[in-house]
Amino acid sequence: MNTKPSKHHTIYYTSITDDVVESKKQDFTLPDNYQIIKHTPLNYLMRFLAAGFAYLFTYGIMHVKVIGRDKLFKYKNEGYFIYGNHTQMVNDVFMPLTLFGWKNYYAIANQANWGIPVIGKTLLPYGGLPVGKNIKQAIKLLKAVKTLTKENAHIVIYPEAHVWPYYTSIRSFPETSFNFPVQANKASFVMTTTYQKRKFGKHPKITVYIDGPFFPDSTLTKKEQQKKLHDQVFDQLKKRSKNSSYQYYHYQKREIGD
Template sequence: MNQKTYYYDSLTDDIVESRHQDYQLPSDYQWLPRGLWQSLIRWLVRTGATGFAFIYTRLFCGVKIVNLAKLKPFRQQAYIIYGNHTQPVNDVFMPLLITNPYHFYALAAPANWGIPIIGKLLKYGGAIPTGQTQSQLRSMIDAIDQLMHQAGHLVIYPEAHVWPSYTKIRPFATSSFRFAVSHQVPTFVMTTTYQGKRWTGQPKIVVYLDGPYQAPTNLKTKAQQKWLHDQVSRQMQQRAQLNTYQQFNYQKEDANQ
């Protein structure tokens, strides 16, 4: 059977576009739940999402998570996890099984807020939209500052765009590490790999957790960000060597065509 091929111009391309790609956040968007009623909705959404995550991640996808114990000592304090972005659905729900689900947050593209019904629940599930304007960027930073002070567990996919079952690590910016440095919190690496095939014909998904990393405080801010970037990138590249199965083909477009 022929493998599906994804074509791209650059390793930073968004190759999986949705109908809601151009969705714009409202100017009065509330970044974090507030009050007793919204806190109750938050608890219900996260509890339900965690149950779904167990069914989908563990039972349906059969994901194996290696080194989960590395996070246990940090369960009641703030930390950040950086992962490669290769699973459109599992990358949304799996972190609920890895982190404390009631401390979980994740950066996500605003396009997700355009999805009917689900978009309205994302805030309660811990999703933080990446700001589209200067004002929204400031609000996003303020929200992350607040959740870091509340022992939040923040998941960031620095590659930004999902490339389904991609087995290499794409380049990402050092700016992704600004929060880890500004809050001096432990940094972990979450690398998804694809190893052989199960009886279903689908690849076995094995996720590795590594860390913690924390940049030397004697370095200047930009240097600390680069230090973390290099550590995370190097660790992801190392784990990516464990891939043994490629589900899809990825082919660079010929500029001469």
């Protein structure tokens, strides 16, 4: 790891749960009657167009290299979950369309993302699963995920919740998001984004690793299964993150009194 401070600006934080990138509509809230799943001709058209852009952006502009995508082939017609570190504002939205199937891809996301111009208005309504801000919305999300897993959907989860651009370590996250694969008894994959220095250009090279599958252990209680999956995913993310060798941004924790 290159520990020398980046030539680019320093990002300060007070806690690993900080939202270091905030939109103008950070408090955006969807109505309780928001329809999560949309099986319409427009849905498929928007997904198809988004997938075309995703291939161009991910591989033509960002030049992302993906290692291990062959591990997904066996499960392309089965439902599964994908857990990844959240370090790209745009690529984290579009790249999954190129890996997990544009017809079956969904992503669980904070409602603030629906307030983002373009992405929030044109893509998330057709593949986004909003995290509930109240009990009614939370139950609605659980029901939607249950329905989609029966339809063999591929659901992406960024358990760190907030995007930290080009961050090269892994932030801790709770075990609660692993309730989904445990309840559905579905496989989980790990998607780790790492960064390396390029010979030319100021932005780092991006290499993404796919690992898994990991399955719920039915010999354990539900909570024990969640913890085991959490630990397996977290350990795999930490292991792959060691392949990052370049810091584009320098992250520095603010001390009390700063």
